[in-house]
Amino acid sequence: MFSAEAKKKIPEILKRYPIKASAMLPLLNLAQEEEGWVSEEHMCEIAKLLDLTPPKVYEVATFYTMLNLKPIGKFHLQVCKSLMCALVGSDTLIQWVDQELGITPGETTEDGMFTLSAVECLASCGTGPMMQMNDDYFERLTLERFRTVIADLRSTGECELATGPFRWPDPEVTT
Amino acid sequence: MAAFKKVLLKNMDKRGYTGLLKEYEKAGGYQAIRTVLGKMKPDDLIDVVKRSGLRGRGGAGFPTGVKWGFIPKDHPGPKYLCCNADESEPGTFKDRQLMERDPHQMIEGIILASYAVGAKTSYIYIRGEFILGAKILNRALAEAYKAGYLGTNILGSGTDLDVYVHRGAGAYICGEETALLESLEGKRGKPRSKPPFPAIFGLYGKPTVINNVETLANIPHIVNRGPEWFMSIGSPPKSPGTRVFSLSGHISRPGNYEVPMGITMREMLEDYGGGMRDGKKLKAIIPGGASAAFLTPEHLDVKLDFEGIAEAGSMLGSGAITFMNEDTCMVWAAERLLEFFHHESCGKCTPCREGSMWLLQIMHRMEAGQGRHEDLDLLLRLCGNIAGQTVCAFGDAEVAPITSTLKHFRHEYEAHIQEGCCPFRGKPSELVGTGTSHQH
Numbered sequence: 001m002f003s004a005e006a007k008k009k010i011p012e013i014l015k016r017y018p019i020k021a022s023a024m025l026p027l028l029n030l031a032q033e034e035e036g037w038v039s040e041e042h043m044c045e046i047a048k049l050l051d052l053t054p055p056k057v058y059e060v061a062t063f064y065t066m067l068n069l070k071p072i073g074k075f076h077l078q079v080c081k082s083l084m085c086a087l088v089g090s091d092t093l094i095q096w097v098d099q100e101l102g103i104t105p106g107e108t109t110e111d112g113m114f115t116l117s118a119v120e121c122l123a124s125c126g127t128g129p130m131m132q133m134n135d136d137y138f139e140r141l142t143l144e145r146f147r148t149v150i151a152d153l154r155s156t157g158e159c160e161l162a163t164g165p166f167r168w169p170d171p172e173v174t175t
Numbered sequence: 176m177a178a179f180k181k182v183l184l185k186n187m188d189k190r191g192y193t194g195l196l197k198e199y200e201k202a203g204g205y206q207a208i209r210t211v212l213g214k215m216k217p218d219d220l221i222d223v224v225k226r227s228g229l230r231g232r233g234g235a236g237f238p239t240g241v242k243w244g245f246i247p248k249d250h251p252g253p254k255y256l257c258c259n260a261d262e263s264e265p266g267t268f269k270d271r272q273l274m275e276r277d278p279h280q281m282i283e284g285i286i287l288a289s290y291a292v293g294a295k296t297s298y299i300y301i302r303g304e305f306i307l308g309a310k311i312l313n314r315a316l317a318e319a320y321k322a323g324y325l326g327t328n329i330l331g332s333g334t335d336l337d338v339y340v341h342r343g344a345g346a347y348i349c350g351e352e353t354a355l356l357e358s359l360e361g362k363r364g365k366p367r368s369k370p371p372f373p374a375i376f377g378l379y380g381k382p383t384v385i386n387n388v389e390t391l392a393n394i395p396h397i398v399n400r401g402p403e404w405f406m407s408i409g410s411p412p413k414s415p416g417t418r419v420f421s422l423s424g425h426i427s428r429p430g431n432y433e434v435p436m437g438i439t440m441r442e443m444l445e446d447y448g449g450g451m452r453d454g455k456k457l458k459a460i461i462p463g464g465a466s467a468a469f470l471t472p473e474h475l476d477v478k479l480d481f482e483g484i485a486e487a488g489s490m491l492g493s494g495a496i497t498f499m500n501e502d503t504c505m506v507w508a509a510e511r512l513l514e515f516f517h518h519e520s521c522g523k524c525t526p527c528r529e530g531s532m533w534l535l536q537i538m539h540r541m542e543a544g545q546g547r548h549e550d551l552d553l554l555l556r557l558c559g560n561i562a563g564q565t566v567c568a569f570g571d572a573e574v575a576p577i578t579s580t581l582k583h584f585r586h587e588y589e590a591h592i593q594e595g596c597c598p599f600r601g602k603p604s605e606l607v608g609t610g611t612s613h614q615h
Contacts, residue, residue: 016339018253018379024361025344029303050361063363063521066303066345082265083465083511084423084497120347120515121265121465122304125495126421126429135306164307165194165275166268167187169430 001041006030010049020050024060028067036076037068065119073108073115075153078132081118084125093129094118096146113154126168136162179408182417183392184433187276194311196318199279205324207398208286213332218248220291224394227402228415233259233350233387234464234493235568236481245374246292246382255383256294257359258285258391260301260308261343261350264464265515266495269419269431270388274301274308277392278315284391285338286324287398292384295335300355303344312340347519351567352385354521365523366567389419389494410437414480418494422448425455425500437483441475444498455500459583463492465512466572468579469505489579504599505584506591509576510538516573524565531573533557538577541588544596551588555581 002010013026027049031042038061040054047054061067068076077097081090094105097116101109105118124130127139138149138161145161152159186192186202199205211220225240246254258281262270273281289297301309316338319325327335341359348354349364356378358364377383393416397405409415414436420443423429427449434447440460444450451457460470462479468489470477477487484491499508517531534557537550558574565571581588590598 021361022359029342029344060363064344064346082515083508084266086511087424120518123262123268123271125266125268125423132304165311166271167276169428
């Protein structure tokens with residue numbers, strides 16, 4: 001179910017479109033922002049809001065890779081494995097995740113902290129290997145930087161190695 | 176070359192430029208809408224863009240002014256402009272920089288384009304993963320509303336325009352313009368059969384123009400400096416202007432570089448990309464994103480414009496160039512791209528949906544050293560039954576890595592079959608240290 005806070009955002013979202021169904025992805029994204037995944041209850045609620053049947057919402061939700069239809073770990077590590085990142089070591093990065101956290105793509109650590117997904121291109125091809133972690137991009141990863149990210153996430157829940165606003169090459173970044 | 180000055184990346188090159196409204200205004204921003212709104216007829220603006228020769232920067236390279244001209248003038252109901260910010264073609268990361276570092280440049284382009292076609296509502300369809308980009312755009316839109324550049328009666332011109340950011344949720348195909356419209360309407364992002372084209376039957380069945388981020392970012396400059404100026408840079412008459420190329424792969428300085436169209440691939444690699452990394456030799460080039468056919472070092476003197484790359488047998492596409500070194504297995508590279516296409520096939524057309532799976536199965540066994548000689552003909556036959564047999568260009572895109580590697584590197588396929596293994600195994604995916612090799 002949408003939280004009271006999320007519910008406040010819904011009228012503004014619906015106002016953007018001449019037909020209600022257009023709010024489908026915004027609402028599915030909003031649902032996912034709440035708990036990291038989209039539950040059946042969320043989909044039923046969205047169906048009601050948009051005057052659609054629940055299967056119609058499910059049909060759309062299953063099309064989009066970013067929408068998690070099952071609960072996932074607190075931190076979702078998404079490593080780009082497309083060719084451009086693979087050329088500069090994304091397969092090695094996936095091995096580091098296994099080595100440091102003991103998970104392979106599709107798995108979640110036992111403590112529920114980390115889920116790993118191997119995903120297709122995230123538009124970061126000049127700064128690979130890289131991963132998206134929840135909302136943030138981490139680019140030009142080395143084993144050392146990757147370890148820092150994991151340690152920071154474990155201790156404080158965030159990491160200042162997150163990149164962006166994006167510019168590359170960036171004369172202000174020299175390492 | 177020395178005379179060339181950046182256009183689209185110029186502002187962000189300034190020290191401390193963060194893309195806020197006041198910085199964009201100080202750099203001459205939002206002058207173009209003052210020149211145009213309420214002062215120039217929409218048709219005259221379309222004519223300016225037609226005369227500039229600007230072609231779409233998203234991939235297809237369709238003339239922008241001509242596209243705008245297709246919108247019916249006498250349509251009684253609403254019309255729409257969609258900015259395609261889905262940037263999902265592997266290899267491409269230019270729009271991300273244009274949006275996150277200079278969002279107002281693109282927003283001014285959206286205002287001008289909407290005015291030209293008579294759209295009062297515009298949607299920026301941004302890929303779901305660009306969460307930071309969406310935040311930056313929303314902040315910039317709020318600034319533009321506050322300054323009176325958006326909303327009702329913009330700058331007292333009688334023009335109204337609302338712009339909204341619409342986030343996708345992870346689907347490559349939504350960069351295809353009719354799939355984008357379907358997705359925006361709240362459906363699965365599956366391309367529509369054409370005709371009718373979006374100019375006639377677009378978003379909600381209304382006349383709609385869909386333009387790429389970089390395309391729109393060019394519009395204010397064309398208005399300010401004139402179509403003749405634009406036509407004088409790059410590779411006129413068919414490929415005028417600059418292009419922001421995204422360089423990736425085994426080179427010393429990957430990144431985004433804005434250059435006049437028409438420089439050679441060699442100049443791009445050596446003068447901008449810093450040459451091949453670690454003293455390795457160049458083996459293959461993908462010149463226009465994952466959908467473009469592979470080229471070889473023989474093509475280093477090809478001109479980087481629409482015609483030059485097409486004559487070489489590939490396409491300029493989204494302006495994403497990937498360089499691969501001598502250690503890269505071409506069968507592995509094609510297999511990796513096929514994994515992408517198989518994952519992203521929307522499933523609408525049988526040849527693409529089923530074909531991508533068959534192709535991938537064959538490529539898997541080929542790379543594993545279990546390929547058979549007859550597989551090479553089978554691959555080509557399958558490719559022939561996919562390309563041109565689908566509703567959108569995805570079918571042509573997914574066969575390009577296979578047909579082009581078979582054309583240029585057939586001996587590598589044969590080596591896999593003869594040796595019963597990948598002769599390069601382990602090499603292409605070794606970490607090559609992109610994290611520390613940049614020199615400034």
